[in-house]
Every structure is written in C-alpha cells, then in structure tokens.
Amino acid sequence: MCTTCGCGRGEVTIDGQDADASHEHVGADGMVYRHVHQHPRKHSHEHSHAPEGTQARWVQIGRDILAKNNMFAAANRESFEQHAVLALNLVSSPGSGKTTLLLRTIAALQGKTPLGVIEGDQQTSLDAERIRATGAAAIQINTGKGCHLDAQNVQQALAVLALPQDALLFIENVGNLVCPAEFDLGEACKVVILSVTEGEDKPLKYPDMFLASRLMLLNKCDLLPHLDFDMQRVIENAHRVNPAIEVMQISASSGAGMGPWLSWLAREHAAVRARRAENCNAFKQPFL
Ligand SMILES: Nc1nc2c(ncn2[C@@H]2O[C@H](COP(=O)(O)OP(=O)(O)OP(=O)(O)O)[C@@H](O)[C@H]2O)c(=O)[nH]1
C-alpha cells in the first residue's frame, strides 16, 4: 500500500509465487493485521475493514508501513552487499523508455556481466517477456492497483530470481514519478529516466523523485530536433532540487550516449565489489 494514496493493498502477484499468500489489512483501530485468503490468482475485492479515523492515525499507519518497508530494504541491501550485487532502482513516468534502455544495456553487457531484472507493472508480463527474449533472467511483479514496488516484493522476487554472485540487478519500478520515491528497495541508488518529450518542468513538479535519485538519464534525445525542449533548463531544474544529481543524455532507441552510462555502471559495480572485498579482508584480520 502506498502511504500517500493507499493503493494496492493485497493485490501483488509475483512470477513463481503462490497467489494464495497472506494479506495484510489495516483495521479500524489502525493496527496492521495479517491473514490468509483463498481466492483465485487474478482477483479483485473490496476490503471492508478499511481505516476510518483521524489524520493522526493515517500518519501512524504511514510510518508503520515505511518502517516495515525499511526493515525489508535493509535486509535486501545487506544481501546485495554480501554478494557484491549492484542493485539499481529505475524510476520514471510511464513510457519514458526504461525497458528499451534495459534491452540496450543487456545487449551491451551480455556474456560479460551476470545480470537479472525485476519488472514492476500494475498488470501484464509484457516487459518481463521483452527482457527474457534477450536470454536474460527476469521476474515480473504485478502490483494490481499498487503504484510502486516495495522492498518485500523485491525480496520475494529475489528468492525466485536466484542471482549469482557479482551480478547487476536492474529493478524497473512501476511507471510513476510520485510513490516509488518513498520506497527504499535496498538498492544502491535510484536512477530516474526522464524523456525529453515530458517537459523541462518535471524535476520541479515531482521533486521527491529527483531528490531521491543519484543519476538522471535524459532519454529520447534523438527526438530533440523535433521538440521545443530546453536542455539547459531541465538540468538547472534538476540541480535546483538535487545539486548532486548526475545527468546523462541518451537515446535508448539509437544507442547514442550509451558509453557514459555503461562506464557509470562499471564504476558503480566495481565500487560494490571493492567494498565486499574490503569487508572480507576485515574479517580475516586478527583481533588485536
Ligand atoms: N524516439 C525514441 N523512442 C524511445 C526511446 N526509448 C524508448 N522509446 C519508445 O518509447 C516507448 C516506451 O518505451 P518503453 O521502453 O516501453 O518505456 P517504459 O518506461 O519501459 O514504459 P513502462 O514500463 O510502460 O513505464 C516505446 O514506443 C519505445 O520504443 C528513445 O530513446 N527514443
């Protein structure tokens, strides 16, 4: 459930996971209850014991949800660190080119770097199928009415994906510039993809997402000759929100600008591997 809009509770399905899993509900007393329903894989039902009450109760529920999410995120992060997995959370509005970017990235890395993909969408396995067609492993998570992935979804998907050591993990979040900003999945960082057809104002209108991201990829730059898009202004807007955000211009369709992105990936992955090696060495040091 999103702490902002309350979407998607109890609707998630994950490739390879039992649909009759336990569900959580927020009772009128504001407590989170877990119990099991028996119902078919694709379902839609009303939960009658939806919360009613004060603003303070909603705030508490939101805190509880994020606290629980952060516990799963911490476990995911620890597991990524232990296995030297670089996990990236790709966030954007719908259709900015996340899957196209992944297809091109996989084509460049296949056979060189082990990798896996977790795909988040409200419905369909279309994106996971596009990824699997390349030969790469992909798990689809359908969030139903939910508008973001959470860390528990990712933990469950990881159990099915079985990533090797030293892998790259790309998590394509549900297309939405709002809610995914709130949810830590245990990733090394969020990468926001903004296509040039969306307008220069998006970092100002959706600041949480641009503040939460370490890198902004400006995609569909092949279309610039046909658009009235001010590149300087979008970069300034992003830096107003997040002075530290890195920016790259790419075209996932044509492949232009992929070099700096691939170099960035290699650098980040090397840093994760170096950290893991350091930690292993620290364990080998005798205690003084
Ligand atoms: N011209 C152009 N089109 C692109 C580029 N990247 C993606 N597209 C097109 O944009 C559309 C959406 O691309 P996707 O990769 O499916 O976008 P997405 O962000 O994964 O979409 P959702 O998963 O639905 O949020 C497709 O028609 C792509 O061919 C690009 O660099 N240039």
Ligand SMILES: [Mg+2]
């Ligand atoms: Mg996609």
